[in-house]
Amino acid sequence: MTPGFEVLLVDDEPIVGKRLRTALERAGYRVEVCETGASALARIEEHAHDIVVTDIRIDEVDGIEILKAVKARRPETPTILITGYATVEVAREALARGAFDFLAKPFRPKDLLRVVDRAAAQIEERGGKGGPAEGP
C-alpha cells in the first residue's frame, strides 16, 4: 500500500463519491471527488492527480472525454473507467483508448481498491509518484 497518492474520482452519483472516498481514504489515498464532467475537466487542467477514476456516463462530458483529456495532458496517469454495463465492446474501447483498466457496476470497494493499488504499484515501479504530494 502506497499512501499519499492522489485520486480524482468522477461520478455523478453522490453516494458513490462518498463511499469510495471513505474506502480510498481508509486505504491511505487522498481523494478528490467531482460530480460533473465539466468540473472534472477543469480540475484536470489545474492539478496533476496520480490516478483518475471516472464513470463513463456522467453528463454532457462523459468518461471517455475525461480519459482523452488526461491522456492528452499526462499520458502516464493511470485512468480507471467505471461502466454501467460491462460489454466486451465498451471494455475493448476503453482499453484501446489507453485506460488502465475498467470496472463494471456494481462492484465492491475492494474491487476498486485492488485496481487502484495495482495502478499505484505501477506508478511506483515506474519511478515513484508523478508529482509530490501536497499537504499532509
Added chain:
Amino acid sequence: MTGSPGQGSSPSRGPDLRSILTSTRFAGRADDVGEVADRELEARPPFTIRMRLILALGVFFLLYLLLVIWAIGFLSRIHEKVLFLEVANLYTAEIQQARRFEKNYLLYGTNLEDAVEHARRARDLARTHGGRFESVAGPEQSRVMSDHVARYLRLLDDIARAPDRAARGAIEREIRDHGAAMVRLAIECMERERRGLDRMLYLARRVPWIFLGVLLLLMVLAFNFVARPIVGALSRFMTYAERIGRGDFTPITPARKYRDEFSKLALTLNRMMRAVDRQHRILVESHKMRAMGNLVAGVAHELNNPLNNILLTACLLREEGEALDETEREEMLEDLVSQSDRAKRIVQNLLDYARETESKLEALDLAAIIDHTLRLAGNQIRMKKVRMTLELPEDLPPVHGDRQLLGQVFLNLILNALDVLPEKGEIRIRAETGRQEGFLAVDVSDNGPGIPEHVLDRIFDPFFTTKPQGRGTGLGLAVSHGIMNKLGGDLLVRSTPGRGATFTVLLPVTTIPGTVSSPGGGPGGEEAG
C-alpha cells in the same frame, strides 16, 4: 395513411361504434361482444333471400295461373255466346218465316201449314235453349216470349177454324199483334246477345293490357322486395370491410329484423375478426417484447446505479462499520433504504409495461400517461442526450382509451424518434384540443432527418421498416396504428424530409363521466418516490 376519424365519426360508423365502444360490455376486444353479437345475429327469425325469391316468383306464377284460368273460362263463355247467337238467329229467322207465311195465308189463304211449322220450330228452339234465353232476356221476358209464341200457335190453329168473317177479323188482329211482339222480342234478344258478345270481345282485348300494367307494378314491388335487401346488405358489408381494414374489429350486430344469407356472412366476418384480432394481439405482444428488449439495456444500466450504491454502502458498513461514527452509519443505512426504493421503482416501471393485464377502457389523464412513458424511456433519452419539450395545456380533457395500449403507442413513437435522432436532438410532445371535434390531438415531433415521401405511404404497413437488419421489427407503427383505430382514434404522420417528422395521435375525448384513472397506479408507483 388511412381515413381520419373525421370521416370515421360520420354517421356511417360514428354513433354505432361509439355506443358499443363506450358500453360497459366492451373491453376493447372483439371476443367480448363478439359472442353477444353472434347470438343476436342468430336469434332473429329467418327470412332469407331465397325465401323472398320463392315468394315473389310464387306470386307471379299464381297471378299467371289466374289469368290463364280466367282466359279459358272467358273464351268458353264467348264460344257459348257465339253458339247461342246462332240459335237466336235461327229463332228470329223461324219467327220471321212464320210471319211471312202467316201474311200469305191472310192475303191468299195459302201456306198456313208452313207458318205453323216455322212457329213450332221457333217454339222448340226456345224450349231446347230455354235456360239460355232466360239468362239473356231474363225469366220474365222469356216467359212473355214463349207465351207469345204459344198464343200465336193457338191463334193460327183457331183462325183455320174461324166460323165467320167477324171472328176471323178479330183473330187476325190478335195474330198480327202477337206476331209483331214475337219478332220484336226475338230481335231484341238477339241484339242484346250481340252487344254482350261485343262487350266480352272488348274485355278480351283489354284485359291483357291491364294485366301487363299490373305485372309491371308488381315487378317493381318484387324487385324492391328481393333486390333491396341484397343491395343494402352489400353496401353495408362494404363499409364493414372498410372499417375492418382500418383495424376496427367491432363485431357486426344485426341491422335488420330477419336472418338471411348475409347473417351467415356477418357471422363468418365476426369469426374472422376475432381470429385477426387474436393475431393482432399476438403481434402487439411480440412487438412489445421486442420493444422491451430495447428497454432492458437501458433499465439494466439504470438499475446498476442503485445496485452499485447499495453494494458499496453495504460492503463499507460490514468492513468498516466499527470505525464509523453514529451519524455516518445512520446516513449509510438511510442510503441503503433509499437506493433499494430506487431500484424497486425502476423494476416496477418495466413490470408495468411488460405485465399482461386485461385490456380496459376508461377515462384517462393524458399528462400522466405521457409522464409515465417518459419515465420508462428516460434512460434512452438520457443516453442519447435528447431534449424533451412538453407542451401540455393545464386543462386537458380526460381521454377515452386503454392505459397500457396508449402508453405503448407513445413509447413506440418516442423510441422511434430516439432511433432516428442524432445526439442532442429534440423531441417535442404537444397536446391540443379543438383541432378535431371530440378528439384530443397529441403531436410527437422530432427534428431528425424526416421521412421520405415514398416511405410515408407504407409507414404503417406491418413489417415495413427502414431500420437496419435486426434493429426493428417493422411492427411498431403498424401496431400503434392498429391500437389507435381500435380505440376509436387515429394515428397520422406528416414529415418534411430534412426537417423532422410529426406523428399525431388522435384520441377520443371521453364521454363517460367519472373519476379519471392515472397510470402507474399499481404498487411502487408514485408512493415510493
